[in-house]
Amino acid sequence: MALTGRAALLALLGTLVVLTAPAPAPAVAGVALLIAAVVAVDLLLAGSVRPLRLHRAGDRLVRLGETATVELIVENPGPRRVRGVLRDAWPPSAGARPRHQPLDVPPGERRRLVTTLTPSRRGDREAVTVTVRALGPLGVAARQGSHRVPWSVRVLPPFLSRRHLPAKLTRLRELEGRHPSMVRGQGTEFDSLREYVVGDDVRSIDWRATARRHDVVVRTWRPERDRRVLIVLDTGRTSAGRVGTAPIPLAGARPRGGGVPGAPEGTATVPGWPRLDWSMDAALLLAALATRAGDRVDFLAHDRSVRAWVSGAGRGEPLSTLVNTMAPIEAELVEADSAGMVAAILARAGRRCLVVVLTDLNSASLEEGLLPVLPRLSSRHLVLLAAVSDPQVTAMAAGRGTSELVYNAAAAERQSAERRRITARLRGHGVEVVDAAPEQLASALADAYLALKAEGRL
Amino acid sequence: MSLGTAGETEAAAPGTEAAPTSPTVRERLRAGWGVLLVALIVILVAVAGVLLGGGPDRGRPLDPAGASLSGGKALAQLLRAHGVHVVRVTSAAQAGERSAALGAGNSTLLLSDTSFLGEDEIREISALRADRLVIGPQTRLELLAPQVTATGEVRARSREPGCALDSATRAGSAYMGGMTFGAPPDAFRCYFGDGAPTLVRYVRSGLTTTVVGDGQFMTNQRLPEDGNAALAVNLAGARPAVIWLTAPEAVSGTSARKSLYDLIPPGVKGAAVQLALVVLLLALWQGRRLGPVVVERLPVVVRAAETVEGRARLYRARRARDRAADALRAGFLDRIVPRLGLPPAAGPEATAGAIAERTGQAGTHVGAALYGPPPPDDAGLVALAAYLDMLERQVRES
Numbered sequence: 028m029a030l031t032g033r034a035a036l037l038a039l040l041g042t043l044v045v046l047t048a049p050a051p052a053p054a055v056a057g058v059a060l061l062i063a064a065v066v067a068v069d070l071l072l073a074g075s076v077r078p079l080r081l082h083r084a085g086d087r088l089v090r091l092g093e094t095a096t097v098e099l100i101v102e103n104p105g106p107r108r109v110r111g112v113l114r115d116a117w118p119p120s121a122g123a124r125p126r127h128q129p130l131d132v133p134p135g136e137r138r139r140l141v142t143t144l145t146p147s148r149r150g151d152r153e154a155v156t157v158t159v160r161a162l163g164p165l166g167v168a169a170r171q172g173s174h175r176v177p178w179s180v181r182v183l184p185p186f187l188s189r190r191h192l193p194a195k196l197t198r199l200r201e202l203e204g205r206h207p208s209m210v211r212g213q214g215t216e217f218d219s220l221r222e223y224v225v226g227d228d229v230r231s232i233d234w235r236a237t238a239r240r241h242d243v244v245v246r247t248w249r250p251e252r253d254r255r256v257l258i259v260l261d262t263g264r265t266s267a268g269r270v271g272t273a274p275i276p277l278a279g280a281r282p283r284g285g286g287v288p289g290a291p292e293g294t295a296t297v298p299g300w301p302r303l304d305w306s307m308d309a310a311l312l313l314a315a316l317a318t319r320a321g322d323r324v325d326f327l328a329h330d331r332s333v334r335a336w337v338s339g340a341g342r343g344e345p346l347s348t349l350v351n352t353m354a355p356i357e358a359e360l361v362e363a364d365s366a367g368m369v370a371a372i373l374a375r376a377g378r379r380c381l382v383v384v385l386t387d388l389n390s391a392s393l394e395e396g397l398l399p400v401l402p403r404l405s406s407r408h409l410v411l412l413a414a415v416s417d418p419q420v421t422a423m424a425a426g427r428g429t430s431e432l433v434y435n436a437a438a439a440e441r442q443s444a445e446r447r448r449i450t451a452r453l454r455g456h457g458v459e460v461v462d463a464a465p466e467q468l469a470s471a472l473a474d475a476y477l478a479l480k481a482e483g484r485l
Numbered sequence: 486m487s488l489g490t491a492g493e494t495e496a497a498a499p500g501t502e503a504a505p506t507s508p509t510v511r512e513r514l515r516a517g518w519g520v521l522l523v524a525l526i527v528i529l530v531a532v533a534g535v536l537l538g539g540g541p542d543r544g545r546p547l548d549p550a551g552a553s554l555s556g557g558k559a560l561a562q563l564l565r566a567h568g569v570h571v572v573r574v575t576s577a578a579q580a581g582e583r584s585a586a587l588g589a590g591n592s593t594l595l596l597s598d599t600s601f602l603g604e605d606e607i608r609e610i611s612a613l614r615a616d617r618l619v620i621g622p623q624t625r626l627e628l629l630a631p632q633v634t635a636t637g638e639v640r641a642r643s644r645e646p647g648c649a650l651d652s653a654t655r656a657g658s659a660y661m662g663g664m665t666f667g668a669p670p671d672a673f674r675c676y677f678g679d680g681a682p683t684l685v686r687y688v689r690s691g692l693t694t695t696v697v698g699d700g701q702f703m704t705n706q707r708l709p710e711d712g713n714a715a716l717a718v719n720l721a722g723a724r725p726a727v728i729w730l731t732a733p734e735a736v737s738g739t740s741a742r743k744s745l746y747d748l749i750p751p752g753v754k755g756a757a758v759q760l761a762l763v764v765l766l767l768a769l770w771q772g773r774r775l776g777p778v779v780v781e782r783l784p785v786v787v788r789a790a791e792t793v794e795g796r797a798r799l800y801r802a803r804r805a806r807d808r809a810a811d812a813l814r815a816g817f818l819d820r821i822v823p824r825l826g827l828p829p830a831a832g833p834e835a836t837a838g839a840i841a842e843r844t845g846q847a848g849t850h851v852g853a854a855l856y857g858p859p860p861p862d863d864a865g866l867v868a869l870a871a872y873l874d875m876l877e878r879q880v881r882e883s
Binding site for chain 2: 029031034035038039042045046048050051052054055058062076077079080082112116117118119120148155157158160171173174176267269270298357360420423424429430431433434435436437439441442443444447
């Protein structure tokens with residue numbers, strides 16, 4: 028049960044009665060009894076909450092940054108009208124609006140209430156409870172009860188880099204369109220035989236076929252297809268670090284009051300987006316591009332164990348499967364197990380493939396983790412390591428003027444030097460490295476993929 | 486490409502149907518009966534305690550009928566056992582009446598709380614032909630014991646008699662203290678505290694007046710300790726009868742002494758109670774939440790640049806100019822050496838020479854900036870950074 032302000036108002040009016048009454052003590056008791064009686068009557072006459080039947084309908088999936096609507100159908104099978112307030116409770120990061128809504132369901136009827144969700148984070152958002160407060164006819168007291176009406180909305184990665192996709196696809200088509208040429212090179216495979224026409228490169232004449240057919244026949248080539256791309260997402264502790272500015276404000280990501288003392292101006296503002304999310308964005312663009320290019324895309328998320336595995340062999344829309352799989356992945360605050368990751372990759376990738384590892388170019392963790400086991404991987408597969416650089420560090424490196432800013436610049440230079448050193452070591456192992464600012468990573472990774480494809484190194 | 490954000494609208498999977506989660510009244514009773522039982526037992530015990538504990542004992546101090554810790558019932562019974570007649574009176578008129586009936590010099594008038602008496606009544610009492618035993622602080626001590634003045638106050642504790650008064654020496658140590666007195670020269674002074682007596686006895690015209698600083702030794706609580714009982718009996722039981730003056734039960738009866746609380750009209754008090762009820766109802770109204778608080782696991786918020794900032798603060802805290810300068814120089818060389826077309830392994834002289842040649846700066850200057858000793862102070866570091874910037878800009882533009 029719950030009381031309303033009217034009960035207090037009644038008691039306040041009772042104060043006047045008590046003030047003027049000849050015998051105050053019985054008057055106080057009388058007023059209290061009267062209020063109790065009114066509350067009891069109101070509770071008895073209020074619509075019952077417990078037998079209400081609630082159902083949900085609406086969106087199950089929403090992209091981060093967009094708005095989903097979830098409908099709640101309230102059916103009142105009881106004999107009395109249910110009038111009052113309803114709260115459809117969702118976790119704070121689901122961004123449910125409105126928080127409370129008025130409810131008025133006559134007996135035997137049903138009403139549809141709409142809650143809009145504007146989530147501020149990826150992942151699954153589960154509805155918590157629906158609480159109904161049914162007022163009595165006098166509006167003095169209310170019955171209150173909760174129902175569990177399960178519903179889950181999966182918040183997908185926003186795939187902001189899809190705006191780069193048309194440009195990259197154009198480049199892919201150029202790559203393909205250039206190739207029905209007669210030039211045989213690396214990265215091409217045999218396409219077909221056709222009759223020689225004047226102007227064809229004589230080097231592409233297939234003499235054996237010419238001998239069989241009594242006609243000059245040339246071979247044509249096309250860019251290789253049906254290669255395999257394995258995208259590996261490192262979900263270890265380094266992926267939790269926030270870089271850049273979040274394109275979508277995150278719940279719970281407000282900077283703690285005042286920021287870091289002594290930090291340069293502007294460093295303690297919005298903490299940005301996790302590396303993991305930027306990596307996902309890049310992975311999605313690469314997956315979309317590679318799927319269009321006719322390659323098979325597999326996806327592995329790994330920290331100390333395999334968090335997710337999507338095989339591109341499955342039919343259907345590979346990208347939506349990928350997006351669905353990525354949605355609930357969160358960064359784990361453990362050191363990634365690179366040896367385990369390499370073992371997982373080797374176990375899953377039979378044929379030679381392009382292994383794209385999305386991680387951080389952190390020299391300490393790479394030197395101890397990935398570098399010792401890298402030869403096992405790079406001897407069988409082509410490895411591309413993509414990492415998000417921190418624009419904050421770049422900005423710090425440019426700081427001049429005061430000693431504080433110069434010390435910051437020195438620290439940033441040192442970090443950059445370490446990154447360059449580890450990049451050089453990785454390249455020495457035959458690993459391709461893409462190191463780009465958060466907003467440019469997806470595009471840079473796609474370019475690197477296209478370059479590899481053009482070179483025929485897949 | 487579509488990501489299929491259009492929702493599915495079919496019913497929820499089996500096993501996850503909607504269900505009420507609030508307990509019914511019966512469930513609530515079943516869950517809470519233990520608490521209810523405990524509350525009931527507590528109430529029962531409290532009621533029983535009040536009922537068995539006898540009527541309300543207001544605990545008037547040193548009342549011969551008072552059975553509370555501060556009452557005097559034990560002493561009254563002790564006196565009766567010693568054959569002393571104990572008469573309880575509650576007004577000056579009664580006291581005068583009983584004193585006259587007992588005859589002059591045959592009674593001891595025991596006075597402790599006289600605050601309920603008017604000045605006339607005190608004069609009336611002090612004119613009575615009876616021994617007087619004045620206990621504790623008094624407002625009209627000059628009327629009750631004209632020779633004695635209150636001089637100070639000491640803590641009540643067990644004290645030795647320290648005098649030749651027979652009643653005191655026979656009783657021995659007693660729980661004395663309270664007021665200390667100044668007394669006439671022929672008086673007995675006993676139980677000293679701070680050099681002044683807390684018991685004074687003197688005789689005037691055949692009547693004994695005894696003044697005691699504190700009455701606790703006569704209470705039910707203290708009577709069994711030390712020589713308290715003996716002292717009390719010796720002091721009070723010297724005559725065949727004790728006229729024991731205590732405050733009357735009904736304070737509000739005749740006296741005009743009313744507290745501020747009594748002056749408030751009863752309606753206002755009722756209204757205050759009623760307002761308390763209003764506050765309670767307001768609290769219930771505002772305190773009831775619409776459903777449970779929703780908890781959520783929040784992601785960790787760590788800016789990736791924090792390690793770099795931490796390193797910068799360490800450099801600054803330790804004034805690590807050598808390391809800072811090395812980092813700045815290394816970054817500069819990494820960017821500039823490829824631009825100069827030099828091999829990465831080119832020596833310092835070659836590099837400095839090439840840079841000097843491209844920029845037109847003095848070679849010694851460039852060499853000192855790139856390979857010289859670390860700057861001696863922070864200003865030097867700032868200047869070094871600016872100089873490197875300048876060199877870099879000139880190399881890029883040349």
